Amino acid sequence: MATGRQAVPADIDWKDAVTGLVRSSALIVLFVGENEGIRWEMETIARQPGAAAKAIFLNADPDRPAVFQQQIDGLSVDVPRDQKLLGVVFVDGAAVPILSSLAEDVDYEAAVMWAARRL
Secondary structure, three states: OOOOOOOOOOOOOHHHHHHHHHHHOOOEEEEEOOOHHHHHHHHHHHHOOOOHHHEEEEEOOOOOHHHHHHHOOOOOOOOOOOOEEEEEEEEOOEEEEEEEOOOOHHHHHHHHHHHHHOO
């Protein structure tokens, strides 16, 4: 199981390493922020058959849901005022939002555990 950032040896292209991990992972957990590397990783997940179904995209900044939604190809989710957008999973190709009232670490942990159990 790979978690967090993983060092890639200098003689291996990081994109090749990510592509291999996407292919071999049972569950993909990706914290979505604002950088080109994350964007490329999301596109790679979208291109590989079956990868999106085993992925959970988590919002790195739940206080800024519009930034997250823009990164997920303009995802449009109505977030109730008393909720925060933690992330999304894709079920049968449709985005399913994961909402929380607090966006605490335990909420993220529960979301990842739920995503793992649904596989």
